[in-house]
Amino acid sequence: MPSPSSLRRALLACAALGLAGAGATAAAQGAAAPATPGWPAKSLRIIVGFPPGSSPDLTARTFSEPLSRALGQPVIVENKVGAGGNIGADTVAKATDGHTIGLFINGNLTIARLLNPQVTYDPARDLAPLSLIGVSPLVLTVPVGQKDVPATGDARAFLDAARAAGDRWSYGTPGVGTVGHLGTELLKARTGIDPLHVPYPGYPQVATAMGGGQLQMALLPPALALSQERAGKLKRIGVTSAGRSTLAPEVPSLAEAGVRDFQLEIWNAFAAPVSMPAPVRARLSAVIGEIARSPEVRDKLFQQGWQAVGSSAEGLANRMQADTAAMARVIREQKISAQ
CATH class of the missing domain: 3.40.190.10 (Periplasmic binding protein-like II)
Incomplete structure (x- = not known):
């Protein structure tokens, strides 16, 4: 059986690499969002894969009003509950209307398909990172x-x-x-x-x-x-x-x-379907990151139990890659399956 220390090192490496990437790119992200003529043409949907009142739901609703002001269109939070958030993630991955994004937890954007090959979306292939929003211990x-x-x-x-x-x-x-x-x-x-x-x-x-x-x-x-x-x-x-x-x-x-060097974090993030045009994703990434770093939203996230990040798309991509590798190792060494 693998040593517990090897599992610990996997998660520690995940956290360290992810935070470094997120922090560096958050600072580099510009305040001005790219222009997207004609978009948005209607309401923006934020899909949440967990019930109303859950932590992801509260975070999504925290962003709905300032995001609506920034975009000039209503922003609607819609709950698609089940399978540890994967039903919501699948809904976002398959969206083709150009006006749907999702608020996700770690697992939906990292090891969902590694844990269960039957999951109907691939986070690395079907979902485009927008911004890492907040991190927290449990x-x-x-x-x-x-x-x-x-x-x-x-x-x-x-x-x-x-x-x-x-x-x-x-x-x-x-x-x-x-x-x-x-x-x-x-x-x-x-x-x-x-x-x-x-x-x-x-x-x-x-x-x-x-x-x-x-x-x-x-x-x-x-x-x-x-x-x-x-x-x-x-x-x-x-x-x-x-x-x-x-x-x-x-x-x-x-x-x-006495549980020495034990460290673990949860995080949440916005991502879009890869079908969404790149200029639109770039605008959303910039706007969402700026909102997350605003004093008002930082305070609200803190009250909800999050340390705000507001990274760029690149920062979230780095975190996703690091966490996927580290969590895959835990799954493999602990012989965890979806059953």
């Missing part, structure tokens, strides 16, 4: 009030209990192949815990299931984890960043609990 979160599940905030005590429970415990994610799934599999390799994987349509459903006693743990986005903790349903016990995150500075990193 938060190891546990239910409050479940017997034998320590919810004191002590990650060491929780991991000890998880090791003792073996496969009697379960963890939830927004789907097979998402970063929450692959990251928990990496955490299992690093710590010796062995909970069973249960996929759900999105993170809100994972949180609801955990609060209802169906799950014993999950890696959740910081904003959702915090809101559930404030409601008294869940407890945050560790972030997956290398050190404490500015998104949740009061929560210790898992490295502080």
